[in-house]
Amino acid sequence: MMIIALDPLLSSDIGLSVILVMLMKVVIAFALLMVSVMLVIWFERKIVADMHNRVGPSLAGPWGILQTLADGIKLFFKEDLLPERADRIVFRLAPYLSLVPAFLSFAIVPIGGDFTNGGDGTVSIFGHRTLLQVADPPVGILLFLALSSIAVYGVMLAGWSSGSKYPLLGSVRASAQMISYEAALGLSMATVFLSSGTLSTSGIVAGQATWNWNLVTTGIIPFVIFVIAGTAELNRPPFDLVEAEQELVGGFHTEYSSIRFALFFLAEFMNMITMSAIAVTLFLGGPNGPILIKQISWVWPILWFFLKVMAFLFTFVWLRATLPRLRYDQLMDLGWKLLIPASLGWFLLIAALNIGEDRGWSSLLVVPIGLLILSAAALLLKGAIKKAKDSNLDAADLSEISEGSDQ
Amino acid sequence: METIVFLISAVVILSGALGVIFSKNPVHSALFMVQTLFGAAVLFVLLEATFLAAIQVIVYAGAIVILFVFVITLLGIDRAEDLKVEPIAGQRPLAVVLGASIFGIILTVLIVAVGGPTGVREANTPIGDAADNTRLLGETLFSKQVFSVELTALLLTVAVIGAVVLSARPQKPLIRTLQESDTEEETEEGGE
Numbered sequence: 001m002m003i004i005a006l007d008p009l010l011s012s013d014i015g016l017s018v019i020l021v022m023l024m025k026v027v028i029a030f031a032l033l034m035v036s037v038m039l040v041i042w043f044e045r046k047i048v049a050d051m052h053n054r055v056g057p058s059l060a061g062p063w064g065i066l067q068t069l070a071d072g073i074k075l076f077f078k079e080d081l082l083p084e085r086a087d088r089i090v091f092r093l094a095p096y097l098s099l100v101p102a103f104l105s106f107a108i109v110p111i112g113g114d115f116t117n118g119g120d121g122t123v124s125i126f127g128h129r130t131l132l133q134v135a136d137p138p139v140g141i142l143l144f145l146a147l148s149s150i151a152v153y154g155v156m157l158a159g160w161s162s163g164s165k166y167p168l169l170g171s172v173r174a175s176a177q178m179i180s181y182e183a184a185l186g187l188s189m190a191t192v193f194l195s196s197g198t199l200s201t202s203g204i205v206a207g208q209a210t211w212n213w214n215l216v217t218t219g220i221i222p223f224v225i226f227v228i229a230g231t232a233e234l235n236r237p238p239f240d241l242v243e244a245e246q247e248l249v250g251g252f253h254t255e256y257s258s259i260r261f262a263l264f265f266l267a268e269f270m271n272m273i274t275m276s277a278i279a280v281t282l283f284l285g286g287p288n289g290p291i292l293i294k295q296i297s298w299v300w301p302i303l304w305f306f307l308k309v310m311a312f313l314f315t316f317v318w319l320r321a322t323l324p325r326l327r328y329d330q331l332m333d334l335g336w337k338l339l340i341p342a343s344l345g346w347f348l349l350i351a352a353l354n355i356g357e358d359r360g361w362s363s364l365l366v367v368p369i370g371l372l373i374l375s376a377a378a379l380l381l382k383g384a385i386k387k388a389k390d391s392n393l394d395a396a397d398l399s400e401i402s403e404g405s406d407q
Numbered sequence: 408m409e410t411i412v413f414l415i416s417a418v419v420i421l422s423g424a425l426g427v428i429f430s431k432n433p434v435h436s437a438l439f440m441v442q443t444l445f446g447a448a449v450l451f452v453l454l455e456a457t458f459l460a461a462i463q464v465i466v467y468a469g470a471i472v473i474l475f476v477f478v479i480t481l482l483g484i485d486r487a488e489d490l491k492v493e494p495i496a497g498q499r500p501l502a503v504v505l506g507a508s509i510f511g512i513i514l515t516v517l518i519v520a521v522g523g524p525t526g527v528r529e530a531n532t533p534i535g536d537a538a539d540n541t542r543l544l545g546e547t548l549f550s551k552q553v554f555s556v557e558l559t560a561l562l563l564t565v566a567v568i569g570a571v572v573l574s575a576r577p578q579k580p581l582i583r584t585l586q587e588s589d590t591e592e593e594t595e596e597g598g599e
Contacts, residue, residue: 090434139541142461149469153441156473160434160480168480175477179470199541 021130029134033106037269041068044269044317051321072262080258085163094161095256095263098154101147102270107134108143108201109277112287112302123298131202132287132302140199144278145186148233152178154267155235155242159252170251174235174242177331181232181239184339188225191347192218192282194354205286213285217353221346223283225339227315230275232335234268236316238323239331276312277305284308337385345374412453420446437475444468458541 042057042065049056057064082091112132113123123132137143152175159171193199195217196207208214232239243251253264280286289304291297326334349370356366419442426439444467451460548556 087432087434090438137457138539139457139461142458142465146461146464146469149465149473152469152473153438153476156476156480157434157438160476172477172481175473179473179477182469 025134038068040269047317048321075262078258083255087161090157090161094158095260098267099263101151102267105144105147106274110202111305136202140201155252162255166248167252167254170242170248180335181229184229187343188222191222194350208285209288225343237320238325276309280308416446416449433479441468441472
């Protein structure tokens, strides 16, 4: 028997009822995502409008809540344009490469289940014990990293295949940005693996089922880095150079129209939800939270999970409404010179603490020494960056002088 | 079940590999390469090496081929290049000879090998807890194989430094001569 998942549902014989439960989970997750994307787009427009002191969507349905549906239907009936110089196959493929990873990565997020008091987070559906997540593969969260690296293709190929200047520039920016920040994202997640000792999402959540959700080890530096890198990975403001309207028209999706454009839009917001859900799972205890009324105990984890995700979604919208866009060199500096070294340093510190615990060293000794070494390394790095910057500036000055003298 | 998955992924891998060679457009070639890598990842899952499968996708499809596509689109060599140009003289016949000989070697090994490939697994029981192969891999890498890990790290560091040095080379002589002449002038002036 091949072990493809840790879910107790699949560890026994797989019969018709198991397949039905599985199918039900997939359909519910799909429907849930579609509906929440619709609501999140409305939510974002409404909140941003409030922050801009505007009204926002208000005509379709109560408080304009059906605006997204109306927009979707409109886009569906629009003409689907294919640019003359486009690469036909890749142009048609790209929106799906964006959308499918966005859907699939949500599959590993546990949205409910009681993990407290040694509970394994399983619930009973039609007599089958199962986790409240579509899949729990042994590689767990690595699946999310793999899928988010596939999602880069969607943006990149969309821009390239349009056969047009602005989309190409947008996609080149996008790929550089997403590759750079994926490193920081992965490294900040590595600290979580270190403190939970597992890659499986349900295992990570179970490891956080204490009163403090492991906030001391993962809650400060890795969490902040994850949120910044995650925002950059989503290409959302202030990291939306990919579709900077003032410079690039619409960025990678300039040439897209009709339903294909809608697919990109869908993927963007779905990624936002998935990133929030992953952040909640990795850093904020997932569905963990106090169970207030014992009679409906299964409701509480789901409720806590949704509240936490909502907080993240609001933060993303808030960032969009308040922060100006970064310049390209600032973006690269932030990613490579600050986020990656910081996450690596914190990772090493936590690793040293773990080893110290194994060997019986006093953590009172390990932490100061570790911090000392890290700050020395930080100073060295700072010096190196300053040196490189100075010599770059010199070179720029000199080349200007030489160009001037040539004329 | 295993055979069916194997056959499907074999078709995916081989058609992808052929696509890499026969597409005229470099970006299409790169995409076919992603297809091949995905097929290989499925084979890893089939062998219960789930960690390797994930790493295969993250590193190869997610980083290396992305960089290929990035460079191709950035340099704008994506329109089908003139295939008649041979950067190195005699490259084509040499490629045919090399390809044929590698194929021959593989074939010979398969035929000569004792007992030949049977398709039966060497170990039928998992070495440890199969769901935990990430931990097993980590333990092996950082206990028995620690020197190879360190050497690989060294190799990568050398490669990174090499890349930096190579990319910085064309600018340097110009800047240095300019800097030197500037400072010389300044010191001469300052000395007086």
